[in-house]
Amino acid sequence: MQNQRGASGSLINYILKCFVLFDLKTDKLTHQDLGQMQMYVNYYTRELMNEGDNLPIGIVLCAEKNDAVVKYTLPEGNNQIFASKYFTYLPTEEELKRELRIDEFHKLEEE
Secondary structure (H helix, E strand, O other): OEEOOEEEEEEEEOOOOEEEEEEEEOOEOOHHHHHHHHHHHHHHHHHHOOOOOOOOEEEEEEOEOOHHHHHHHOOOOOOOEEEEEOOOOOOOHHHHHHHHOHHHHHHHHHO
16 A cells, blocks of 8 residues: 555564554654554454454554654553654664663663
């Protein structure tokens, strides 16, 4: 499925026994993107799930992610919809450490 700012699709994960929906956005994440994914997840939950299936999972991949948009758009305790930034290139070791917050992790280990 093609949309104005990226591509969408779905697959079935037989190990998790659930639908996995994904949306690839070519620019920054918006609350509309998360709302659209919520609608997809609701549709799959109500119309396509079979007995014994687990709830669908929605994944939005975007070029730029704003944590505040995710926090205030999705309900507290959300465990079905996820947003993440993707790289269009292989990051350097330093960029990867910064993105994964490795230094903060090591500080926690030392405490």
